[in-house]
Amino acid sequence: MLQLYFSPMACSLASRIALMEAGLDARYHLVHLRTKQVVDDDSDFHQISPKAAVPVLVLENGERLTESAAVLQYIADLKPDAGLAPRPGDPDRYRLQEWLSFVGSEIHKAFLFPTFWYKDDASLAKPRARIGRTLSVPAAHLADRKFLVGDSFTVADAHLTWALLLLGAAGVDIAQWPSLAAYLQRMQARPMVRDAVATEMALRRTMATSPA
Amino acid sequence: MLQLYFSPMACSLASRIALMEAGLDARYHLVHLRTKQVVDDDSDFHQISPKAAVPVLVLENGERLTESAAVLQYIADLKPDAGLAPRPGDPDRYRLQEWLSFVGSEIHKAFLFPTFWYKDDASLAKPRARIGRTLSVPAAHLADRKFLVGDSFTVADAHLTWALLLLGAAGVDIAQWPSLAAYLQRMQARPMVRDAVATEMALRRTMATSPA
Numbered sequence: 001m002l003q004l005y006f007s008p009m010a011c012s013l014a015s016r017i018a019l020m021e022a023g024l025d026a027r028y029h030l031v032h033l034r035t036k037q038v039v040d041d042d043s044d045f046h047q048i049s050p051k052a053a054v055p056v057l058v059l060e061n062g063e064r065l066t067e068s069a070a071v072l073q074y075i076a077d078l079k080p081d082a083g084l085a086p087r088p089g090d091p092d093r094y095r096l097q098e099w100l101s102f103v104g105s106e107i108h109k110a111f112l113f114p115t116f117w118y119k120d121d122a123s124l125a126k127p128r129a130r131i132g133r134t135l136s137v138p139a140a141h142l143a144d145r146k147f148l149v150g151d152s153f154t155v156a157d158a159h160l161t162w163a164l165l166l167l168g169a170a171g172v173d174i175a176q177w178p179s180l181a182a183y184l185q186r187m188q189a190r191p192m193v194r195d196a197v198a199t200e201m202a203l204r205r206t207m208a209t210s211p212a
Numbered sequence: 213m214l215q216l217y218f219s220p221m222a223c224s225l226a227s228r229i230a231l232m233e234a235g236l237d238a239r240y241h242l243v244h245l246r247t248k249q250v251v252d253d254d255s256d257f258h259q260i261s262p263k264a265a266v267p268v269l270v271l272e273n274g275e276r277l278t279e280s281a282a283v284l285q286y287i288a289d290l291k292p293d294a295g296l297a298p299r300p301g302d303p304d305r306y307r308l309q310e311w312l313s314f315v316g317s318e319i320h321k322a323f324l325f326p327t328f329w330y331k332d333d334a335s336l337a338k339p340r341a342r343i344g345r346t347l348s349v350p351a352a353h354l355a356d357r358k359f360l361v362g363d364s365f366t367v368a369d370a371h372l373t374w375a376l377l378l379l380g381a382a383g384v385d386i387a388q389w390p391s392l393a394a395y396l397q398r399m400q401a402r403p404m405v406r407d408a409v410a411t412e413m414a415l416r417r418t419m420a421t422s423p424a
Contacts, residue, residue, distance in 0.1 A: 123334070140262065
């Protein structure tokens with residue numbers, strides 16, 4: 001069975017959503033990102049992955065895959081009929097990769113990561129000044145689209161949904177971008193998204209950790 | 213013909229290397245990233261891409277693709293026989309995506325981007341404190357490997373080669389990680405890498421711009 005190392009409301013939420021949307025069972029291991037401990041057995045998360053970052057997906061053959069962009073595409077390709085990614089060879093597959101990269105680098109790594117890990121105003125002044133321009137890109141794209149890629153839900157939507165949820169926690173009011181607010185509302189109406197978020201929010205209340 | 217919007221020694225260098233390694237002709241458009249002007253015709257780069265970031269690859273059908281992770285995979289798939297990416301369906305394809313994400317987010321967006329764009333010490337203290345641990349990941353991986361993925365050069369190597377070149381300019385002495393230093397030397401011995409870097413270094417000397 002697949003195994004996912006996750007931390008509640010961290011970017012691994014997108015992988016949980018993808019697994020649930022694909023209808024794939026997995027064993028979920030909760031990680032304290034501050035202490036780098038795996039809660040199951042109090043083991044050192046560095047032993048699972050030297051990066052000590054989530055997500056880590058343990059594949060059926062025991063190999064460990066990291067980085068949301070790779071983990072999400074792997075999950076999508078396990079169940080091609082679920083339509084969570086355009087098939088390889090479809091030009092839209094590169095659009096999926098484009099959005100996964102944008103969310104992972106421009107929203108997560110350039111803004112959410114310093115917000116939740118660096119925290120001090122000195123570190124955050126410039127990321128904060130920049131996030132509005134960053135968000136104008138998906139806002140414009142979604143002005144006349146229901147999903148980031150093609151006409152149905154993909155793992156890119158799982159990734160952006162997570163990022164938009166965290167932006168709220170990071171003090172960015174996405175109501176400034178009506179297309180993003182409407183998109184997030186649509187995504188949150190999906191049963192699997194709702195269940196995944198409810199599960200992780202409940203777990204998060206039991207621990208004091210940082211989500212990004 | 214493909215067209216690549218680039219800025220000398222910016223992350224678009226990886227796309228140039230990929231195009232050259234694939235033996236693909238392309239028209240190259242130089243962009244001033246500070247002024248967001250396309251040098252060819254002094255036009256506004258925002259008209260090419262609202263992100264106003266490089267790389268932008270103009271495909272044969274006129275569509276524009278952004279984000280190195282997507283552009284590099286697109287280029288690799290145009291010439292599968294060049295072996296610049298494991299074919300879709302090969303488990304190593306996810307390893308390629310994993311490294312593209314790591315270089316793009318952890319090295320580029322978390323460190324090189326603030327170094328060259330934010331510049332002030334207050335913004336950079338925490339990224340600087342973190343880069344050593346980040347680089348220990350590829351350093352360990354490359355201790356007994358010649359390439360990031362599989363046994364031959366892929367676009368992930370093009371991406372990391374660019375990042376390692378910029379780390380030097382950012383004041384990080386990669387001699388601290390002998391495996392990274394040896395890897396960079398091997399990559400720089402490749403004729404296409406050497407030519408791509410020489411071309412962009414020559415162009416860079418003609419302009420005052422920031423590389424990351």
